[in-house]
Amino acid sequence: QVQVVESGGGLVQLGGSLRLSCSASGRAGTRFAMGWFRQAPGKEREFVAAIDWSGAETYYADSVKGRFTISRDGAGNTVYLQMNSLKPADTAVYYCAADETGPDLATALRMGTMIQAMDYWGQGTQVTVSS
Numbered sequence: 001q002v003q004v005v006e007s008g009g010g011l012v013q014l015g016g017s018l019r020l021s022c023s024a025s026g027r028a029g030t031r032f033a034m035g036w037f038r039q040a041p042g043k044e045r046e047f048v049a050a051i052d053w054s055g056a057e058t059y060y061a062d063s064v065k066g067r068f069t070i071s072r073d074g075a076g077n078t079v080y081l082q083m084n085s086l087k088p089a090d091t092a093v094y095y096c097a098a099d100e101t102g103p104d105l106a107t108a109l110r111m112g113t114m115i116q117a118m119d120y121w122g123q124g125t126q127v128t129v130s131s
Contacts, residue, residue, distance in 0.1 A: 036097075039095070067084050
């Protein structure tokens, strides 16, 4: 059974930075494509960033391009989301997810099905940006 666990959320002021971490475990020898998503109160869950299994390809929502960076460790299934220049609009529960079965991330992004592409989800970590 695959488990996805996030950490690193918290309260930060406008313009501040946070780094989220996420690890997926339970499938020895498998490298997942992974992504970050967020859900603000009263809103639907939305895509934030994703990275392919090799770390060579990354994808971002327009709202976070230039401010957020997704990366992963060299060998395993740990990914990070470095969030800079945070705004109150970034306040949300941030979820990490792992994609084992595809489709490829580029196709999922183009079709607007990134959420559906993910197979395993973490419990989420709260990020609050105060003004």
